[in-house]
Amino acid sequence: xxxxxxxxxxxxxxxxxxxxxxxxxxxxxxxxxxxxxxxxxxxxxxxxxxxxxxxxxxxxxxxxxxxxxxxxxxxxxxxxxxxxxxxxxxxxxxxxxxxxxxxxxxxxxxxxx
Amino acid sequence: xxxxxxxxxxxxxxxxxxxxxxxxxxxxxxxxxxxxxxxxxxxxxxxxxxxxxxxxxxxxxxxxxxxxxxxxxxxxxxxxxxxxxxxxxxxxxxxxxxxxxxxxxxxxxxxx
Numbered sequence: 001x002x003x004x005x006x007x008x009x010x011x012x013x014x015x016x017x018x019x020x021x022x023x024x025x026x027x028x029x030x031x032x033x034x035x036x037x038x039x040x041x042x043x044x045x046x047x048x049x050x051x052x053x054x055x056x057x058x059x060x061x062x063x064x065x066x067x068x069x070x071x072x073x074x075x076x077x078x079x080x081x082x083x084x085x086x087x088x089x090x091x092x093x094x095x096x097x098x099x100x101x102x103x104x105x106x107x108x109x110x111x112x113x
Numbered sequence: 114x115x116x117x118x119x120x121x122x123x124x125x126x127x128x129x130x131x132x133x134x135x136x137x138x139x140x141x142x143x144x145x146x147x148x149x150x151x152x153x154x155x156x157x158x159x160x161x162x163x164x165x166x167x168x169x170x171x172x173x174x175x176x177x178x179x180x181x182x183x184x185x186x187x188x189x190x191x192x193x194x195x196x197x198x199x200x201x202x203x204x205x206x207x208x209x210x211x212x213x214x215x216x217x218x219x220x221x222x223x224x225x
Contacts, residue, residue: 004156033213042217043157043202058212090156098145098206101159102213109154 002027006091006105013081013112021076021108023091031094032074033058033102034066036087043090049074050097081112116140117216119203125222126193134188134219136203143205146179146186151200151218160201161188193223 004025013019025032033048035058045058049068063085065077074093078085088109092102118137126132136146144165149157163170163179163186170177176189190197200218207214 035215040217043215045212045214048212059214088154092156098213099162099164101147101162102149102157103159104156107154107156 002103004091004093004103004105006089006108008108009106011108011110013110015082015112016080019078019081019110021078021089021091021110023074023076023105024072025074025091025093025103026072027093027095027103028071029093029095029103030071031097032068033092033094034064034074034076035090035092036060037090037107038087046076046089048097078110081110083112086110086112117203117205117214119201119216119219121217121219123220123222125224128194128223128225130193132190132193132197132221132223134201134203134221136186136188136216138184138205141184141205141207142181143207145206146177147204147206147213148175148177148186148188149202149204149215151202153200157202157215190221193221195223195225197221198223 007022034046035043044060047066049055091105094100094102116139147162148160151157174191178187200220202218204215
């Protein structure tokens with residue numbers, strides 16, 4: 001089944017403890033992206049990647065890192081999480097940027113206390 | 114500043130009627146516009162994409178229009194069903210970076 005898989009689904013952590021949210025797609029998509037969704041603010045792009053080893057900042061990149069060493073994986077790293085990073089996170093992929101719809105993962109609900 | 118606006122108030126309609134949702138944008142000249150459906154706590158699901166040189170696109174009970182002069186897209190669901198109840202998001206490819214920017218969505222409620 002074609003899908004984007006995120007893990008974990010739920011995560012509660014403490015301020016400052018490094019964490020990684022994994023994202024993997026099995027569709028050979030070139031374009032991958034991370035979004036966060038907050039009430040009243042909608043979906044905001046954190047980082048995106050046009051292809052392997054090519055990443056760029058979205059609209060809200062502060063406090064996050066990403067890497068794209070393989071085409072299928074695009075992990076999101078929070079080096080020192082803070083409570084304002086409590087949010088619902090989505091990974092998405094697309095065959096090519098722009099002219100194709102995005103496939104989203106099921107989401108990761110992160111709480112930083 | 115660049116903005117995508119969707120009606121923040123929920124649209125409440127009777128089953129069988131046509132639902133029409135609006136997406137307005139300012140300070141963009143998007144090449145593509147996309148519509149997604151999102152259920153609570155789930156990831157958005159892609160529905161339709163329309164290009165700037167297309168006026169209208171259809172898929173089963175769904176129809177999207179794209180008016181680049183008015184800077185507006187309309188999303189229609191005909192013969193609506195309670196199962197169509199969800200939040201609908203419009204999204205634009207902002208520029209050559211191909212960043213996909215989302216509106217905040219409109220919640221649709223279809224009463225039986």
